Amino acid sequence: MKHNQPATKYRYYDFIMVAFVTVLLISNIASSAKIIDWGVSIFGLRLAFDAGTILFPLSYIFGDVLTEVYGYRRGRRVIWMGFFCSGLMSLVLWIVGKMPAESGWAGAVGMERYNLILGGVSSGAIVLASMTAYWAGEFSNSYILAKMKIATQGRWLWTRTIGSTLVGEGIDTTIFISIATILGVAGFSEAIWLNLIVTNYIFKCGIEALMTPVTYVVVNFLKRAENSDYYDYDTDFNPFLISAGIK
Secondary structure (H helix, E strand, O other), rough: EOOOOOOOOOOOOOHHHHHHHHHHHHHHHHHHOEEEEEEEEOEOOOEEEEEHHHOHHHHHHHHHHHHHHOOHHHHHHHHHHHHHHHHHHHHHHHHHOOOOOOOHHHHHHHOOHHHHHHHHOOHHHHHHHHHHHHHHHHHHHHHHHHHHHHHHHOOOOHHHHHHHHHHHHHHHHHHHHHHHHHHHOOOOOOHHHHHHHOOOOOOOHHHHOHHHHHHHHHHHHHHHHHHOOOOOOOOOOOOOOOOOOOO
């Protein structure tokens, strides 16, 4: 396998990037659409979380795969792609919301329903909360996994996929829910602030742990198919160097 010699062409990199961004966009919409309560408590805390939590953990799994197989630099590129796509989606939904509605549609559906669901995705508070949390969480996850891979000399994949997720999801969850609560986003309140953070965090990390066998299968397949097993020995981990070193 190749170590620190980026291939000129990868067969599956684009597919993973598209899947990553798709999961991210769907999660953003679902997060503003509904707060789910399964009627179950963990350590006295109600298992309630925004609907995007169901799918969002998959973005961290894709992030793990990207960094493990292709390296931090290519993972960084995908993280920024997701960031820009999320911003574009929010901007488009905001512009659409400001446009005059057709009378028939307005009578049958109404802007109130639009604003309740899609308006939340384009609201300043949700955009700020989700994009800040996403940026900080994903880069933390990718950085830690890359460093742990070197420290473990490529062994014990589960330690770095789970370990990086524990940190990344913790940062992401705390930032998103805290900003959403402070800015008064509907469904987020001081009364359920801790409840949302704890239950979201447990659920997200639990999904990562349960998906570990699948992560192993995907990573091993891609390493063989792409002839790539990247180690970030000489990588500049500056998150703003979007295209540095990418050929």
